[in-house]
Amino acid sequence: MKIKFNLTIFLLSILAVGCHKKVETSVFSPSKNIKVYFNLSSVGKPYYFILKASEKVIDTSYLGFDFKNTKSFVDDFRIVKTSITEFNENWQMPWGEQLDVVNHYNELKVELQEKSDLKRKLHLVFRVYDDGVGFRYEFPSQDNLNEVLITEENTQFNLLKDYKTFWIPGDWDIYEHLYSTTKLSEIDAKSYIPKTNLAQTYIPENAVNTPVTLIGENGLHLSFHEAGLIDYSGMTLKVDTKNLSFQSNLVGSRNNDFKVKRSLPFHTPWRTIQITDNAPDLIESKLIVNLNEPNKLGDVSWFEPMKYTGVWWEMHLGKSSWDYGMELVDGKWTDTGKAHGKHGATAQNVKRFIDFSAKNNIGGVLVEGWNTGWERWIGFEDREGVFDFVTPYPDYNLDEITAYAKEKGVQIIMHHETSAATQTYEKQQDTAYAFMKKYGMHTVKSGYVGKILPKGEYHHGQYMVNHYNNAAIKAAQYEVAVNAHEPIKATGLRRTYPNIISREGLRGQEFNAWSQDGGNPPEHISIVAFTRMLAGPIDFTPGIFNIKFDEYKNDNQVNTTIAHQLALYVVIYSPVQMAADLVEHYEANPKPLQFIKDVGVDWETTKVLNGEVGDYVTIVRKERKTGNWFLGSVTDENSREIEIYFSFLDEKSIYEAKIYKDGKTAHWNDNPLEIEYETLKINKLSKLKFKMAAGGGLAISMRKKN
16 A cells, blocks of 8 residues: 555656656655655755644645755746655664664655756755654755855755744754753844853854754654754754744854765755654654764774773863873973972872772773873964874873773773864874774764864864864774764764764763852753763763862852762763763762762663753663663752652562662751661562752662562
8 A cells, every 4th residue: 555655756757756746745654643744845945844743733834955055945946856765663772772773664755856057967855754753855856066065055944833942052062052942032142141151152143053952832843953964054943933944054164155065966954853742752863863874984893982080080070180180392292390399190099990990890991091191282372293192291190090990890981182273183184093992992982172273163063074084084093983072963974983972062071160150050961861862872971979179169059969960871872971970979879879880871762751941851771691670860949859659660570679879868968968868678569759958859779579
């Protein structure tokens, strides 16, 4: 029946074109709950709209391009051919939130051609899933068009209601902003001024970055993003507050009067709209990764998901420093005997972290500040070549450390802070990755703090998109996995290149240590889970036990309870999860540390039990190797009671549940360290109620007893 239906639509489309009549094509999702219509206006202008259960959720929205070197793609098109196909596969994540992924969609492909002038061609492809839509433009090989200089992509997303919207400004350089919650009609990103010293902020339009998530009064949830971002500029969404509309606004460059340069044939990234009836289904959606191509790297078992500790948080607290205190003499970093004595990445200090990790089921240690150059890493115009990624400071013996870590069964995680000097880093990558391979290091955290060099480029433009992607592809040749900070947004490329393991790309934990605006508010993660986390894994660095850290910073603190910090290991997904606090703070708190020791990082199954954007979220995950389940739940600044049904557990099995919950008088600010512990036997019929404190959380580990 499906084949006959598809063939009928195809024949009707061809017949209509031949008769020069108005042509309208449409395609349903597999369960027919979402429908996409495509058509041309009377002047040949392409548009689409989307229905969910007969309700229009995306109104008539036009599509097209402006070019520098040729006439715009706006109108004067005719439909040459249409086709509808169904695709259904199961594929497995080498690591991830779950093992098995269903990729089931119906695809509509529309082939367009101009009726006059050069008769140029443009294809549009829509893939319609039960939880949303992805579409992209394809520029096929053709005689009258060989290269395009795109000045703007004019993709519209016209809405019909004034949705509650969770957004960050469309900054071309950084995603590290707090989320605002307003009506769509009240978004004012252009006048957004961060309350912290983000020097590279650049917001050219009243635009938002993606993912941006919207909620309707009837419970409809929408999230807009992109997938498969390769050799193209990142997309922000310009907001028309009067007409309730988004329109693509590509990131540009001060060096060019165009935003994307491509030779034909090529296709754009997918423009994605996740469409669900509730908030939990947004997190469970695999639309973004499914729209990416399958694994091109093959076996990546050389990368192992892991928890890690590291010389990092102490630097943000001011206990130690990244730099050693060397001086640049005749172009070489030289120990002049004036070292300040606060250097954190010493052999002795790193061995403390190695010992602690080995003792507590933690697989890795990140070492920042190990290599020369930190004295001039940021704020200097001449920072090209400051770092070489192979020369350690005098107090860090790499041979000694790597041998010690290997003996203890712990991996050393490399750190490459590029200081945004991209051309220098590109020249050094082969040497740096080969250096890592020599020492058996398979994971690198890269950083891009500061204005991009060469001058004129932004972090999210085509130049940097290519830099980030090419760095990861090259790293794979040396069996190196990349965790990028100050990155380009995640768009599901971890499926194609599964050595792209995690990234920052949001306001992380470090803001709690020094931000002038008071740090991340208690609601932060309950928004992030339904916005940024939809894009992909997050290196958020959870697990701070010393919430107030008054001995280091009197005016800063973490704005959650300690139970909330434990819950983050389950709520936030990443195949690398940091136990971010200092060794001494963990050793002083062995009971909550037990959850970090036990919790997994690589999952067979993920379920979102409940949640509302900006309020709270509860997630359970089943570990691949052990079959153990772990639960994490966090709330915003409001205390709340939640009820957990344990129906996700295996049949006829009894589990020992270790519960870590907020104490009766716990509060994110007034009493953040009060935590209670309970051990119960449960099964899939169990049902329990828990109260989370303001800014609080709940963490549970569940291990089979029979």
